[in-house]
């Protein structure tokens with residue numbers, strides 16, 4: 001039986017011909033598979049007519065021979081060039097130091113994995129806590145010693161994290177306000193209660209959607225940017241250099257970002273509220289034939305100033321979370337560029353997770369302290 | 376070097392960057408199995424020439440032939456097929472930092488062959504052994520020295536047993552001893568496997584240690600100003616620029632000193 005001109009089956013085994021190269025590996029494999037079916041006690045590999053082999057082809061031949069040996073078949077080689085004898089011998093030497101074959105999936109591994117994840121999350125939470133405390137003390141130092149305050153850096157981040165987020169926050173809040181108004185109107189219509197649509201919009205936008213959407217967008221844009229910036233500096237040893245030059249890393253890298261978010265978040269929340277309510281107004285006019293004057297007077301009637309203030313307060317809390325998580329994930333980078341990518345992902349996911357947790361907590365408190373409006 | 380088969384040939388190549396012409400009417404050839412060293416002062420266009428040899432940029436005019444085929448011919452196929460038979464060692468080693476040395480090599484094998492994991496690891500270990508790094512297979516690039524990274528880069532370049540190996544400044548950033556070890560390695564790979572080597576360098580010690588043939592580029596004339604064996608360039612050339620380059624060494628023509636640091 002012949003597989004090609006390069007590998008032939010003989011009565012005693014296989015015969016090789018020409019120069020064996022990487023693309024011949026499949027041929028070699030099927031030849032060995034074939035011989036292992038018919039071989040009895042021993043086979044002869046005839047290399048008398050071949051010209052040589054490259055390393056890849058050699059590994060295929062070696063694996064074929066090993067399989068035969070494992071099936072208790074003696075393999076004799078005939079005419080192998082010294083170079084290739086040495087090559088196969090080196091494979092034999094290296095075989096012990098191969099990776100252990102991957103273990104198959106087991107329940108135990110799975111639980112171990114879950115346990116590891118829990119431990120890792122706990123470590124992250126603790127690290128973040130320590131980091132935040134450091135940030136806080138740096139913040140106190142900076143605020144009590146105005147000469148330490150880095151205005152230009154703060155303005156830089158205010159622009160990048162705040163001003164540049166305005167279009168996307170505005171657009172999305174307007175869209176959500178519109179959709180929410182439409183959904184509310186659609187449901188309320190069946191009870192002929194569509195005049196309460198502004199109440200629904202007012203509360204959901206100012207209490208939840210506005211602050212949350214602004215925070216999620218800022219988390220997505222800026223916590224990843226912070227993590228990437230600091231992570232890259234870490235990889236390039238810039239952080240070490242700064243430290244050796246006597247910079248306080250927290251004062252130089254973290255507090256400007258934190259202060260910037262602190263200043264822009266409330267404004268972004270207010271703007272998000274405005275666009276969300278505007279969306280409600282437009283859909284009210286278009287879908288429910290609700291006059292703008294009615295919508296506005298209704299808003300005026302059901303809303304308290306505390307609704308806005310509380311949303312902006314949430315914004316401040318979210319600012320602290322986003323800045324700290326972003327910087328912490330950046331600082332945690334060890335090793336190479338791939339780590340930076342992982343850090344940015346972790347920053348966004350963790351920041352959004354914590355923002356929503358905090359939001360739920362704050363909302364609970366809010367429900368307790370807000371005076372009810374009699375409708 | 377009597378009438379050996381030409382494997383790579385450059386004919387009347389012009390090239391450069393945007394407005395700036397760097398290479399002017401370059402014609403040269405590489406013979407199978409030889410170590411060709413391209414030398415010249417910094418900025419004379421050695422790396423640029425290397426980019427053209429590797430088909431990383433297209434020449435303004437002129438052609439590069441690999442085994443008689445124009446690598447910029449009608450189809451990109453020639454270039455793709457040729458590249459599978461080339462290996463390149465970049466200046467920094469260019470290993471992937473997130474993978475171990477072993478994985479850096481199996482990565483290449485996984486892409487271009489259909490070996491099993493075990494076979495790939497055997498090949499990778501063999502290659503690491505060739506460069507003396509079998510014991511560091513599980514280390515990450517950052518955990519080994521610069522010289523070892525270079526050697527691992529060489530092992531990766533050799534993963535598919537290339538017919539031609541290209542090096543851009545292999546000894547850049549290495550101390551003289553490590554650099555001469557690398558030279559020995561290059562020489563021994565060339566001897567045992569018959570791999571053709573094209574090496575860009577300005578380290579005189581390396582040139583003397585490994586070159587079969589030298590091509591000297593010049594920044595002013597943007598062309599080849601001298602070509603031949605080290606001996607020919609050292610002794611027979613009367614060109615002032617050539618003697619200036621080899622000058623300091625001609626006093627002790629033995630060529631084994633390692634304390635010479637090239638032209639700069």
Ligand SMILES: Nc1ncnc2c1ncn2[C@@H]1O[C@H](COP(=O)(O)OP(=O)(O)O)[C@@H](O)[C@H]1O
Pocket residue numbers: 392395397415416417418419420421422423424
């Ligand atoms: N990417 C580039 N863009 C523009 N000019 C370049 C670029 N790379 C190199 N050059 C110019 O081309 C010339 C040759 O550079 P190069 O080939 O890197 O020299 P060598 O490797 O011999 O030191 C230099 O003058 C350099 O300034």
Ligand SMILES: [Mg+2]
Pocket residue numbers: 421422544
């Ligand atoms: Mg260069």
